[in-house]
Amino acid sequence: MRAWVVGRPGPMASGPLELVEREVPVPGPGEVLVRVEACGVCRTDLHLAEGDLAPRRPRTSPGHQVVGRVEGTGERVGVAWLRSTCGTCRYCRRGMENLCPRSTYTGWDADGGYAEYVVAPADYVYPLPGNRPAVELAPLLCAGIIGYRALARCDLPPGGRLGIYGFGASAHLTAQAAIAQGAVVHAVSRSAASRELALELGAASATGGPPPEPLDAAILFAPVGELVPPALEALDRGGTLAVAGIHLTDVPVLNYERHLFQERTLRSVTANTRADGRAYLELALAHPPHVMAVPYAFEEADRALGDLAADRVNGAAVLVMA
Ligand SMILES: [Zn+2]
Ligand SMILES: [Zn+2]
Numbered sequence: 001m002r003a004w005v006v007g008r009p010g011p012m013a014s015g016p017l018e019l020v021e022r023e024v025p026v027p028g029p030g031e032v033l034v035r036v037e038a039c040g041v042c043r044t045d046l047h048l049a050e051g052d053l054a055p056r057r058p059r060t061s062p063g064h065q066v067v068g069r070v071e072g073t074g075e076r077v078g079v080a081w082l083r084s085t086c087g088t089c090r091y092c093r094r095g096m097e098n099l100c101p102r103s104t105y106t107g108w109d110a111d112g113g114y115a116e117y118v119v120a121p122a123d124y125v126y127p128l129p130g131n132r133p134a135v136e137l138a139p140l141l142c143a144g145i146i147g148y149r150a151l152a153r154c155d156l157p158p159g160g161r162l163g164i165y166g167f168g169a170s171a172h173l174t175a176q177a178a179i180a181q182g183a184v185v186h187a188v189s190r191s192a193a194s195r196e197l198a199l200e201l202g203a204a205s206a207t208g209g210p211p212p213e214p215l216d217a218a219i220l221f222a223p224v225g226e227l228v229p230p231a232l233e234a235l236d237r238g239g240t241l242a243v244a245g246i247h248l249t250d251v252p253v254l255n256y257e258r259h260l261f262q263e264r265t266l267r268s269v270t271a272n273t274r275a276d277g278r279a280y281l282e283l284a285l286a287h288p289p290h291v292m293a294v295p296y297a298f299e300e301a302d303r304a305l306g307d308l309a310a311d312r313v314n315g316a317a318v319l320v321m322a
Contacts, residue, residue, distance in 0.1 A: 040065025
């Protein structure tokens with residue numbers, strides 16, 4: 001089969017992704033072999049290609065928003081970021097498997113979906129409907145699920161004012177989920193096209209920042225630590241800023257009075273539990289969001305990641321198998 005692998009991690013201009021031929025993987029006990037129809041492109045894939053996240057094994061295929069069919073049964077499934085957890089540690093036992101120290105991740109600890117086939121533990125794949133376009137389902141699997149967890153983690157009160165910093169794949173789905181719950185959404189993005197998309201999807205404002213009113217909650221999607229102080233400063237008393245990404249550049253020095261006092265909270269979002277994934281997919285399949293999918297041919301994975309690195313993707317990039 002054909003597969004993209006991260007050769008030598010580095011800037012996209014250095015060509016870290018290589019298209020190779022390898023054997024179709026053989027599923028082990030409890031695993032399924034999935035023929036990939038489409039795989040969403042996530043900023044985490046870019047972090048892995050560029051080396052912001054250190055590789056955990058050599059020449060691994062990225063990709064953790066896989067829509068495909070189980071070989072043998074034909075069942076449509078989604079393969080997402082969380083690949084396995086131990087099930088026995090204190091975090092797993094208290095419903096926080098996203099914090100499991102022995103958790104593994106698709107496209108990092110094992111080959112992911114930038115390939116014609118992927119294997120995944122059956123207990124960690126999500127059933128998907130057979131009649132929806134793969135290109136619209138793929139972004140739900142990380143952009144959607146992680147955004148959903150970030151929305152829960154930012155403690156937005158009912159009808160509250162939510163700031164969204166960075167308006168890419170995850171933000172455009174999260175904004176729709178928040179607006180459906182009655183939130184007033186203010187988008188902050190340096191991209192004019194993303195700001196336009198935010199307004200089309202129902203945001204109350206979209207600016208280069210700062211937002212036009214104090215915020216009850218905010219989510220930082222851009223992997224930019226310099227945005228943490230202004231985002232904290234834009235919170236109203238008691239507000240929470242959740243950082244959605246797996247990687248963030250260093251956060252500058254904070255001033256207690258300006259950034260944290262009045263019970264403002266800064267917190268991270270770390271992966272997701274399977275319960276988050278099931279809850280989000282149930283919601284998103286019952287009330288489908290408008291998915292701004294930007295399709296790329298499978299052979300164009302390096303171009304897709306290059307476009308993501310250069311802020312040229314408006315919506316969610318998806319690799320599509322011919
Ligand atoms: Zn992701
Ligand atoms: Zn565990």
